Amino acid sequence: MNDAVQASRQDAAAESQGPDGNRRGVRTRHAIDRAATDLFFRLGYHATSMRAIGDAAQVRSAAIYHWYPNKEALLIHLQNEFMRELTKAVESAADRHTHPVFRLAAAVREHVVFHGLHQQEAFVTDSEIRALAPGPRDALVARRDAYQQYFVNLISAGRDRGLLRPTDVHVATYAVLLQCTGVSAWFKASGRMTIAEVADHHVDLVLGSLHADRGLIGAAAAAVRPD
Amino acid sequence: MNDAVQASRQDAAAESQGPDGNRRGVRTRHAIDRAATDLFFRLGYHATSMRAIGDAAQVRSAAIYHWYPNKEALLIHLQNEFMRELTKAVESAADRHTHPVFRLAAAVREHVVFHGLHQQEAFVTDSEIRALAPGPRDALVARRDAYQQYFVNLISAGRDRGLLRPTDVHVATYAVLLQCTGVSAWFKASGRMTIAEVADHHVDLVLGSLHADRGLIGAAAAAVRPD
Amino acid sequence: MNDAVQASRQDAAAESQGPDGNRRGVRTRHAIDRAATDLFFRLGYHATSMRAIGDAAQVRSAAIYHWYPNKEALLIHLQNEFMRELTKAVESAADRHTHPVFRLAAAVREHVVFHGLHQQEAFVTDSEIRALAPGPRDALVARRDAYQQYFVNLISAGRDRGLLRPTDVHVATYAVLLQCTGVSAWFKASGRMTIAEVADHHVDLVLGSLHADRGLIGAAAAAVRPD
Amino acid sequence: MNDAVQASRQDAAAESQGPDGNRRGVRTRHAIDRAATDLFFRLGYHATSMRAIGDAAQVRSAAIYHWYPNKEALLIHLQNEFMRELTKAVESAADRHTHPVFRLAAAVREHVVFHGLHQQEAFVTDSEIRALAPGPRDALVARRDAYQQYFVNLISAGRDRGLLRPTDVHVATYAVLLQCTGVSAWFKASGRMTIAEVADHHVDLVLGSLHADRGLIGAAAAAVRPD
DNA sequence: AATGAATGAGCGTTCATTCAT
């Protein structure tokens, strides 16, 4: 989602234009976000106390309430931020192509890469939907459904041209997103593969599961690989 | 898994051998298990209180401590029960076949069906590993890893005979299990498909993603379909 | 209101019929009520913490939640108990007479005596209406208004027979109740007067302010004095 | 009391002598006083936060600390201001007369009118004595006792000349002040009576309760009515 | 086998207050 990128931009702006106090404030907020992300990821939302977040962010827990009205708002912020950035990244990756299967391949690839680079945010967004009250939960579910629909559309486009042959578009979409999202749960940056390699494998798995022709799979995989 | 089957067996035993009080006791335990499963599924382990479990099971929360030494032990019991039954069901399904690809197809099919029939237990077992203390967590992770290794072996066997062509066995195994396990998170028994249909789709998706020949996929799918 | 009387009755019942545990429980509840009354009286509702009530009642504050769902419910209980007992005492005192002015005199006398004997409960009931949420507040205000109407009726009856000559019945009623209720704010049981003497003075003050004839005042005062 | 009068005087002084900033400052202080009075009246001292006062006064709560060292000092200021103005108004009203009963009537009348015009300040001064620390509390109680003694003296003077016949001067004084002060708790400026009418009723009630002759009551009531 | 009463720890949150700017 690029909380890091975005926040450091704010930081830079503050440092160049504002008084010193602002800088401290923005840094505190950033520290809170990072601490919460890390703890929600490792322990879960309900097992993470505001005191623990404060400790990790080097402030008293009361200071968190300057930046968020309550614990849930902090979670919501992290989740919304992630969904916004994920959607932007994936859609712009797909939009670099016109061929329907290349578009799907690009989306899958970016989805996996993004989940590998933002493992914690990804996992928290996915696993802590339950922790939300009905209102915010419905809102997040709606965003997630819209994101899922984007993949339904990509797969449907390929099927309509006879390039993909899923036995059921919706089940296939669930399968695709589950396996690609799940990367955030098992990938270790220190492991034997880079996230780019993992992403390449998933492009192959996904297109295979949709019965694309082998030649097309190879072409799509090549087309969406950076370099 | 077969909480129902197993518990009713205990029940029958109790009824045939013990006085009336014993039967009541076993029923209480069963009610506690079901209540905990339901609440852990819907709210999560940390968001579920012992009081809430007691209320749902029609006893005071103190009564739970007659059956389990503490809250974590209750969770561990549910998870172990599920893993035991899942493993048994999947392995015996695979063992009905000798052809490597049929064996994988049977395992996939049974895995999906089992997760559809025991959605709550499946989801709780998967999502609440984090809630365990290091000791029990390591134990459960070991069981899960062993289960995963079973699929690694099935896929490897198919690849070794040239019937399956995964680009990476381990990534493929993650992908297969994530998409099949995830069924417990989205499947609705009241929806447009039966769990059997969903399972059939997954057999197709999985074998496709591993680049099995189309004819073989059809044969395997037919072989593992019941009737 | 006779929290003491009533609670000790429950106590006696429990002691004579129930197991030992019950007795402890009822005593705890009684201790909580007394501690809360005392602290709400001396410090005010908002300045009294649940921990302070627990300390005064010799239990941890968490134990209070076995008896009341929250702090406000404890306050409401005390206020309702007081209003019930006050109403009962005053109405039955008035009902011992038929002459309208004697009835008013008896009500005034009992009101003052009751407020002197239950100073703390009286003061808390009166001064902590603001602390209630709208629902309970409206309910208590309604009870208080009904009680006030009882005095409006008593005064009106005397005026209709030409025995009392208030310049305005409603202003007079406010004045009567304010001065008699206020006894709970200044009376000291250790002072120079007994509560009975204070009550006698108020009968005289009230009937004088309503321009009753001097002879009637004397007769009414004599009629309602116990001896 | 005349917070308005006094503050606008300060305001005028500031405007004629100081720069623009000063005027803003005085307005802030005035806004703080009014906000605190309103909130203490409606919610009570302990239920009112500095943040809430700041919000109502259109400043951040930290700004209050430029004008008052702490929350209690703000309350003390409001109470002292009220007591000073009340005492001044009542004594000067009494001093317009020489006849002892007229003096009492004038004091009662002014007391009621003042409590009607400054309901909030009156109620806060009376009901939040408990909120003060021992030192300031004793100081306010002393002022209040002195004010009460003024009425004891007025009543005693009437009794010594045989014009008033209270059965007990001190109980009578409590009764008089309670009923007249209580006007601040029930009077509604939008109701069926003006505060002047309410005050007239109280003059009648008070003199009646002290057994003044009917003719004297009428004369006193007429003498203290304005115009 | 189950309960009612209680506990000690800890929760999310609010508070009055401080202080550099």
Next chain:
DNA sequence: GATGAATGAACGCTCATTCAT
């Protein structure tokens, strides 16, 4: 003169757990 950021203490309340009965 006023603010934004932060604090330390305390708040009402819930928790998992214990234990005599």
